Amino acid sequence: MDWVERVEELLYDGESIQERVPVGAGGVVVTSHRLLAFTPDRDGPNFSQVDRPNVDGVEVDTGGEFRFLELSVKAIVVGVALLVAGFTVSLDGMVQGISLESNGAASAVGIGGMLGLLQTMLGLLAQLDDLMRVFGGLALAFGAVVLAVYLRSRERLLVVAVAGGDDIELAAPDDDAVLDRLRAALGSSPERPDAPTDDAVA
Known part of the structure; x- marks a missing residue:
């Protein structure tokens, strides 16, 4: 079951997708509120979520037993x-x-x-x-x-650093541009379609 492609079923009201990155059998989805990680091919839970303020960064590292x-x-x-x-x-x-x-x-x-x-x-x-x-x-x-x-x-890992919690590890993708996409999505501001424009404020 590819939850990366069906992630809309897990979104809160008003939550929108900023970036969707398949990685191996799972992947990472950055929304306006959270980072959702799907890791069915690794030990532990198949799904983890982190509120965006608790995401300290995304890095590619090498790990082993x-x-x-x-x-x-x-x-x-x-x-x-x-x-x-x-x-x-x-x-x-x-x-x-x-x-x-x-x-x-x-x-x-x-x-x-x-x-x-x-x-x-x-x-x-x-x-x-x-x-x-x-x-x-x-x-x-x-x-x-x-x-x-x-x-x-030892293997290359995509590591999501979590403030106050355990880091999330996924198999690193071959394309290093994925890291830049995730960083850009995490650094972008959440979409606020209902926010007033400068003309409305004036």
């Missing part, structure tokens, strides 16, 4: 930190030569099992720097993939 960018930055930071730690800290050198193998005396006092557990933990600690390098590389790879997803999600 910010949560992907945020996740990518976090993964890259973690990956770099793990790689730096893995290459600068040599944990295997710190524990090299330490042996807690239980002997007969240790077994006699009942701590042989505990010493064996500690020796196992030292062995794992010696491999920790290798693990940090592996997981650091995986985190960087994950961050790069998510960054690519974010870049693919």
